[in-house]
Amino acid sequence: MYSLTRKVLPWTRFVLLGILLLLGLEMATPDQVWAAGPSVSIDLGSDSPKQTAVVIQILILLTVLSLAPALFIMVTSFTRIVIVLSFLRQALGTQSVPPNQVLLALALFLTMFIMAPVGQQVYGEALQPLLAEQLSYEEAWKKGIEPVRGFMLRQLRDKDLELFITLSKIPKPEKIADVPTHVVIPAFILSELRISFQIGFLIYIPFLIVDMVVASILMSMGMMLLPPAVISLPFKLILFVLADGWYLVVGSMVRSFQ
Template sequence: IGVQQVPPNMVLNGIAIIVSVYIMAPVAFSAMQGMQANQAPGNVTQNVTAGIAAAREPFRTFLEAHAKSRERQFFLRSATALWPAQQAKALKDTDLIVLAPAFTLTELTDAFKIGFLLYIGFIVVDLVIANVLMAMGLNQAQPTNVAIPLKLLLFES
């Protein structure tokens, strides 16, 4: 936007953490219920293994729903090329080792697309304001002084 009063990084990171916890809360509750349902008296190692397996499913479901198949196939092919043949053969596109990076890449791709589209909007406003000021003969007026209030009105309202 060109405004210098942007919140500090700590505030932005705090907002990101709060929103992430809010979005992932249903998945975490489901995982917690799955872990609690698999507790049985007996061997602690078996309880931990069963609890982790039960908690893994809600996360896998979430990642499957939000990771694009193109990225999943990319990481599956990459693992096939880089990993030992026996491990790569047993790998599926629904395994967490494939879903986690595919989800991350999907989210980063979407974030860059959104950022680029917003940036185009800001650039268009800057170009229009600069051309209008030049057409009006206001060469001494700084386009940013006129563009910032218009950007705030346009994008924040």
């Protein structure tokens, strides 16, 4: 716990220092406020080029931190998992069960479970040496992005990668390691959408059969006014429970990344 505190505190002080520098505002005097309204200015330390560079680095860091949730969703297994779980809920016919909070929490923890080896590799090869001041920011970025790139390259289709290489109008790389990261990410997202829809289609099939059987029986009995979804819902639930559906769906999704 003490070693963790020693590592975290310098970063906390660094961020707080950046916030204080960015908030270096010079407010007008009360007479000026009444005369011309409030005036706000931001001092970036133009008198000192070194100080200006530090402030810009802090501003970039804060921008990256604000985009971290979107980056986490797009470059991990979260997209596939949350789409498949949404398809499962729609196939069952339960509009709000499980709730969105439960589905998102399940998708988040499954993503952490799947991405744990990648996170450990990033921490051991990039973040830990960076905190120990053994690597520069550029070197830590290069070492830290490689495990994430490796994960994305294992999941995407060659067809999707070729599409974005063509759209980016860059020379065709000789090997996969030469493909830029900004080309790998959209290809990975496109592949994740394709796979998640394929899994969703397979999930829909057994529940669709139940709906068709129930609708046919109700029509043959002349019960036209009774919604088939009301009758089929208990049968779909019992089918899902007897087949141990959560075990099968979650296990299949986790294995699809291995």
